[in-house]
Amino acid sequence: MRRFLAAGLLTAALVAPAASAAAEPDPVSGHGLTVTDTTRPHERIVETTVSTAALEKPVRIRVVLPEGYDATAKRYPVLYLYHGTSGRPSDWTGAGDALRTSEGKDVILVLPEAGYDGNGGGWFVNWVNPLGTRQMWETFELDQVIPWVDANYRTVADRDHRAIAGLSQGGFGAMHAAARRPDQFTSVATFSGAPEIYRDPVVRAGASLVIEGTNVALNGGQPFQMFGDPVLNGVHWQGHDPGTLVENLRGMDINLWTATGLPGERDTLQSGLSVSGNVIESLTHLSNQAFRGHLRQAGIPHHFDNYVFGTHSFPYWAQDLREYLPGLMDRFASPSTPSSITYSSIDKAYTQWGWGVLVQRRPAERLTTLSGADAAGFGFVGGDPATVVTPPLYAPGAVKSIRLTRYTSTSTRNVTADASGRLTIAVPGTSTVSIG
Structure with a gap:
């Protein structure tokens, strides 16, 4: 039935x-x-x-x-x-x-x-x-x-x-x-x-x-x-x-x-x-x-x-x-979509579910992972620095507090959402990012 x-x-x-x-x-x-x-x-x-x-x-x-x-x-x-x-x-x-x-x-x-x-x-x-x-x-x-x-x-x-x-x-x-x-x-x-x-x-x-x-x-x-x-x-x-x-x-x-x-x-x-x-x-x-x-x-x-x-x-x-x-x-x-995104790739640049990742590295291929990505933050696993662009999840022009943890070191900075509501966040390699 x-x-x-x-x-x-x-x-x-x-x-x-x-x-x-x-x-x-x-x-x-x-x-x-x-x-x-x-x-x-x-x-x-x-x-x-x-x-x-x-x-x-x-x-x-x-x-x-x-x-x-x-x-x-x-x-x-x-x-x-x-x-x-x-x-x-x-x-x-x-x-x-x-x-x-x-x-x-x-x-x-x-x-x-x-x-x-x-x-x-x-x-x-x-x-x-x-x-x-x-x-x-x-x-x-x-x-x-x-x-x-x-x-x-x-x-x-x-x-x-x-x-x-x-x-x-x-x-x-x-x-x-x-x-x-x-x-x-x-x-x-x-x-x-x-x-x-x-x-x-x-x-x-x-x-x-x-x-x-x-x-x-x-x-x-x-x-x-x-x-x-x-x-x-x-x-x-x-x-x-x-x-x-x-x-x-x-x-x-x-x-x-x-x-x-x-x-x-x-x-x-x-x-x-x-x-x-x-x-x-x-x-x-x-x-x-x-x-x-x-x-x-x-x-x-x-x-x-x-x-x-x-x-x-x-x-x-x-x-x-x-x-x-x-x-x-x-x-x-009755389709279903994940509530948060985890995605691995060997590409230098990739996009999934509105998230974009650009890895800054010399080797042509190396596995990196964007993990648990949602409006509250994400994890990044990879040996190279990267730039992560979020989907349009925020109000245009909103200033968000970014808390970045890498191993035992933690830093905080503010990032402003662009006209479409996206944040552009630089990560130095494997790290965890909280967005407040």
Whole structure:
């Protein structure tokens, strides 16, 4: 009963002012994407080919529209749904049964390509060593696709009505996006994915083998192009490892589905005896177990479904999606945001939830953390000085007393809020700031 009530409230909340029903025009270029072709392989599917300076070749974005989309003026929440290694956007509308699973649900599904023509894929990150090619997959997926979709489709363009999920490599991509951009997604799900690639040393060894194998064997690339050497460039791996960034996910709806690789009830003789299906599922199972352990250690609520018997194959991923969507619609109807912000990053400059941090350092990357940030203050963890800019939480021109504690030393000074109500506070490194 609660689920039906929530769905009804969501529908009412998303109804836009009445407009005459008409078929939507084809998507147009923008936000760094140039449209080169659009087709409609099904009455509910729009597939657009785009080129971008972020990538070496054109790629496709497949959008699954809710039933009746062209006959209404409603706006809809969005689920970004990633395919896996050697996959394509059409995988989810084929073997993944996404069309039938989304019937009767007021949600837009966006299926962006994550590789070139079914090759190994780009692992959803901007490559550290692309060797002259353009391989900026994080830029494409998060900085270009999302605003492009919001500009071309009737979405509810906010965090409360945006979710992300994926299978296998796409499961890593979904959790990576959620951990790196938690202010963009209210829910995340991974289906036989790799939500952790570095923090646990056993998982690190398996993940490195799979990632480098993907690039060398399937992409025809060189080792360490994507993340760098896991020994020499360990900090870069940390900065893109959801297991290391687990605190960034606090307040998000987190969902994990996994099996051990042992054949289960949905397997055929072929999939049950597939060496790759068994071995890869066992590796992603280790990743899920380690990631779940870090979620539990941090006290972060999550849904974890270990169905034990099952291989790395679509019958299980299709079932995972069927189980995920009803709860996701509930989440869209009743979203939640954290009351204070904790966010870690290896970047010199980053913004989340309206907070901005600029780290003054020479090394290109080093992990820093803004912790427990709210109107009353924050903590900063990092070996370098930084400038922290608050959201517009205060009256413009208000003079606030800043009490800064660094180890055993405490100092006090006044800072005036700017015309938008933001404070700019310099911190000398690891310290605690109280705002009075």
